[in-house]
Each structure stands twice: as C-alpha cells, then as structure tokens.
Amino acid sequence: MVRPNDHTADAGHAPAPAGPLVVAVPDGAPDDLGAADRDGRPTTLELAATPALDDLVASGRPRRVTTIPEGLPAGTEVGLAGLLGLTVDEPAARGRLEAAACGEPLEAGEAAWRLDLDPPEAPPADAVAAIGRALAARGARVRALGGHRLLLVGPAAWGDGPPGPHQTGEPLENLVGGPLAEAAEAAACALRRSGVDARVWPWGRVGGAHGSAPAVLGREVDVVAGSPAAAGLAALAGASVHQVPTAALDTGEIAALVREAPSDAMLLVHDGRPDEAAHAGEPPAKVAAVETFDATIVAPVAAALRERGAGSLLVCADHGCDPATRSHTRAPVPAVTWHPAARTSREGEAAPRATERAVAALPAEPVAELVAALAGGSLRTRGALAGATGPRGGGVVAS
Ligand SMILES: [Zn+2]
Known part of the structure; x- marks a missing residue:
C-alpha cells in the first residue's frame, strides 16, 4: 500500500508532525466567483450541504490557497502537483x-500523446x-x-500536439x-476499415525530458487518484x-488507509467528480x-484522524471549474486545515464556511509552501519530474 521510503532523512528539518498528513482534493470544486456574482447566483460550494467540511472549518482554519x-x-497537471508539494515551472x-x-514505459526518444475518438465512443x-498495425509501420x-x-506512443520528434478537443473550438486541421x-489520419482510416466512423484527435504537449528518474518525496506518499x-x-x-x-x-x-498510514506518511485522496460535473x-x-465528496x-477521513488523535488534514481543490462556463478557473481556492486537537474560539462570530466568498478577504498562500509547512518541513523532491521541480521542502509558512 505504502511503498518503502528510499530517501534518507534530512537532518536539520523540523520534526514531522505526530501523525499522517491527509490531503483531500475535490477536483474543480470552486466556481468562478466573479461570474457567479454577475449572474446573481450562489456558488456550488455555497449551495452544497457539507456538514463534515463545515465542522472542520469551525474548529480548524479556513484558508485561501493559490494552486495555479x-x-x-x-x-490538475499544475494544481495537483502543488498539492503534492512540488513546485511547477510548466x-x-x-x-x-x-x-x-x-x-x-517510454523509451529514450519516445513521447506519448492522447488519441481521442470524436464522437466519443469506445472502439x-x-x-x-x-x-x-497501421501505426507500427510508423514506429508508433x-x-x-x-x-x-487511446494512448499513442511514438517518436518524440513528432512534436507537440494541439490542446484537447474539449479545450478548443478550432478544427483539428488548423492545429x-x-x-x-x-x-491520427492513419488511425482514423484503420477505424473506418473496422466499421467505426470517428475522427481521431491527437493531443498533448511532448514537454520535458523523458526517462529521467522519478522524483522522490520526503514523505512516503500514497495517492488515491480519481482520474488518469x-x-x-x-x-x-x-x-x-x-x-x-x-x-x-x-x-x-x-478510512482504513488513514487508520493504517505511517505517522510520517502523506495520503492524498483526489476526487474527480466535481470537475466532471462542471x-x-x-x-x-x-x-x-x-x-458526495463531503460525505464519502x-x-x-476526519473520523479516522479523530480516532487516531493525531495527524492533520488539508481539504483543498486543485483548481476551480465553473459549471456555467464549463472551464477551469485560476483564482485562489478556498481550503481548510484541521487537526484532531484543533480548537478555534469563534465566540460571537458566525460559523465560517470554506467557500469562495467566505475566504475572499484572506491572504492567498502558495500551495506547495503550505503543504511543505503542514508536512513539518520534510516534504521535498529529488530527481526530475518533467514540468515540476523542487524542492520547496523546508519552506515554512507563517501560521
Ligand atoms: Zn477539468
């Protein structure tokens, strides 16, 4: 479940907190607050009943976090990297x-792209x-x-593809x-010969060096991932x-993953459903x-941490995605940090919620630094992850 650490502890870092760090990520959950205000509508986070999250905010700390x-x-390629404590250049x-x-596996000199069928149907x-067979002749x-x-693997020299079909209204030939x-055309021909009439859209940048060693995080990191x-x-x-x-x-x-996580581990649970609905x-x-994210x-996660009496929890989206525009947003996202012993006195104050509007006046905190601070300064990277470099480990955010 959790693979053994293959790094040596960094001397001089702050001691790790007494329990696991859990990061729960509702992909794309925030809306575009500006657009919602213009339309005179409440945001999804304002409309949704989230008793578990509200409970965390009541005793923990609401935050406003820059993920992009x-x-x-x-x-997700950028926002989730930050939630893993990585700083991102591209x-x-x-x-x-x-x-x-x-x-x-990608061999030296190879790159990978997505190939999407349009209309979307499974071949x-x-x-x-x-x-x-058609692409093998082309070395792919x-x-x-x-x-x-579909995944296409071929010579990296083929270069960058266009953005995904959902991200552009342009015809493929222009891109x-x-x-x-x-x-892509050879793939479409092969499909037609098999009785499937669909366009084939190749997409995604080549980017970054291939075949480099994976980055190593300073904590054992276990990720439950709700999307590829x-x-x-x-x-x-x-x-x-x-x-x-x-x-x-x-x-x-x-809950079992939280209960069994080593106390110096990090567990990230990613839920792709809010983004899909948006x-x-x-x-x-x-x-x-x-x-559903709140309830399930x-x-x-909060119950398991309470049971342990240790550890800490960050609930933070990787980015926003507005259901009116169907597009990702880059504004800082509402978040909350909490641990089982957290007790914030809010006498005379209305119970806060972790919504776009409720945190709008808070200073925005960079996500990788926040995660590093929550991890006790021990989160760091080594090696090369294309498009994400570290370390920000040891960076401490005033709390
Ligand atoms: Zn999305």
Missing part, C-alpha cells in the same frame, strides 16, 4: 501522465488492434485507455500537421498510486458531487 502559479494553465505533458498512469478491441504503438481514449496528424491525470502525476512524483474510478471511491477503504455544465450534478471522503 502565474503564467501556468489552470488544471505542466507535465498530458500523454506522459497517461503513460505513467497505465504503466506504459472495439479489433479496431484498436487495427490501429496498432497504441493502447486503449478506456472509453474513447496540427506533419507526422502526428498523419498518424491525477494517477499519472502521482506516479511520476514517486508516490504509490491507487487509481480508482471516481464513482467507486470506497469510504471504508479510505465540464458537463450541470450545476445540480456539481452540487451533488461536492456533497471528508467525513471518514
């Missing part, structure tokens, strides 16, 4: 994350095999990732040419990864997803 550094795109390449998530196995290979998603476009991007990022960061479909996050298993443009579904992740 200036100049970087808002997304987002990890999407195809590389997908390859890491499914354990597909039958014989069609995937036909694509594989494919692998089914589930649903309409990519050369061998990557030709490979989260799983790939955690794998590249050197964490041990449990990838589970977001609908199947098991409350009992999560991309689908379904506000009620997003409210339901946030309520925050509540059991």
Whole structure:
C-alpha cells in the first residue's frame, strides 16, 4: 500500500508532525466567483450541504490557497502537483501522465500523446488492434485507455500536439500537421476499415525530458487518484498510486488507509467528480458531487484522524471549474486545515464556511509552501519530474 521510503532523512528539518498528513482534493470544486456574482447566483460550494467540511472549518482554519502559479494553465497537471508539494515551472505533458498512469514505459526518444475518438465512443478491441498495425509501420504503438481514449506512443520528434478537443473550438486541421496528424489520419482510416466512423484527435504537449528518474518525496506518499491525470502525476512524483474510478471511491477503504498510514506518511485522496460535473455544465450534478465528496471522503477521513488523535488534514481543490462556463478557473481556492486537537474560539462570530466568498478577504498562500509547512518541513523532491521541480521542502509558512 505504502511503498518503502528510499530517501534518507534530512537532518536539520523540523520534526514531522505526530501523525499522517491527509490531503483531500475535490477536483474543480470552486466556481468562478466573479461570474457567479454577475449572474446573481450562489456558488456550488455555497449551495452544497457539507456538514463534515463545515465542522472542520469551525474548529480548524479556513484558508485561501493559490494552486495555479502565474503564467501556468489552470488544471490538475499544475494544481495537483502543488498539492503534492512540488513546485511547477510548466505542466507535465498530458500523454506522459497517461503513460505513467497505465504503466506504459517510454523509451529514450519516445513521447506519448492522447488519441481521442470524436464522437466519443469506445472502439472495439479489433479496431484498436487495427490501429496498432497501421501505426507500427510508423514506429508508433497504441493502447486503449478506456472509453474513447487511446494512448499513442511514438517518436518524440513528432512534436507537440494541439490542446484537447474539449479545450478548443478550432478544427483539428488548423492545429496540427506533419507526422502526428498523419498518424491520427492513419488511425482514423484503420477505424473506418473496422466499421467505426470517428475522427481521431491527437493531443498533448511532448514537454520535458523523458526517462529521467522519478522524483522522490520526503514523505512516503500514497495517492488515491480519481482520474488518469491525477494517477499519472502521482506516479511520476514517486508516490504509490491507487487509481480508482471516481464513482467507486470506497469510504471504508479510505478510512482504513488513514487508520493504517505511517505517522510520517502523506495520503492524498483526489476526487474527480466535481470537475466532471462542471465540464458537463450541470450545476445540480456539481452540487451533488461536492456533497458526495463531503460525505464519502471528508467525513471518514476526519473520523479516522479523530480516532487516531493525531495527524492533520488539508481539504483543498486543485483548481476551480465553473459549471456555467464549463472551464477551469485560476483564482485562489478556498481550503481548510484541521487537526484532531484543533480548537478555534469563534465566540460571537458566525460559523465560517470554506467557500469562495467566505475566504475572499484572506491572504492567498502558495500551495506547495503550505503543504511543505503542514508536512513539518520534510516534504521535498529529488530527481526530475518533467514540468515540476523542487524542492520547496523546508519552506515554512507563517501560521
Ligand atoms: Zn477539468
């Protein structure tokens, strides 16, 4: 479950806190507060009933956290890296994350891209095999990732692909040419011969050096990942990864992970459901997803930490995603830090909530530094994760 540490303890760092650090991540949970105000609507976090989270805020500390550094795109590739304590110079390449998530090795000189079928339908196995034969002649290979998603591995010299089909309204022909476009066309031809009529969209930057050693975090890090991007990022960061479909996050298993985590470990639980509902443009579904996150992740994690009487908890989204625009947001996100002995006196104050509006006046804290401080200054990275470099370990945030 938790893989053995392969680093030596850094002398001179502050002693680790007495229990595990748990980070619970509702992907994309905050809305765009400015857009909500213009439309005169409450945000998802304001609408959702989140008794477990409210309880943490009452005795813990609400915060406002910058998860997307200036100049970087808002997304899990950037925001979740920060929640793993990594500082990010550029987002990890999407195809590389997908390859890491499914354990597909990349050789020197190779890169990975996503290939998405449009309209989104899952190709039958014989069609995937036909694509594989067509692309083998070009020195590339494919692998089914589930649903309409395929992984393409080929020469890194093919270069960057365009953004994902959901991120642009442009026709593919305007965005990519050369061998990557030709490979996508060959894949579409192979599909047609197998009776599947779909366009094939290759996407994702190449980015970063390949084949480098994974980064090593200063704590043993266990990640429950609710999406391939989260799983790939955690794998590249050197964490041990449990990838589970977001609908199947098991409350009992999560509580057991918290109960059994070594006291110097970090456990990150990522829930992709709020982001999925926001991309689908379904506000009620997003409210339901946030309520599910509260009931099935925050509540059991807090209960398990109370039972241990030790450890600490950070609840923080990786970025926002507004259900009206269906797009990611880069504003600082509301968050809360809490530990089982936390007692904040709020006499005469209304109970605060961790919503966009409620934390709007707080100073924004950079996420990697906050995580490093919560980890007792021991969180650090070594080696090279493309697009994410450290260490920020030892960086202490005034609390
Ligand atoms: Zn998203």
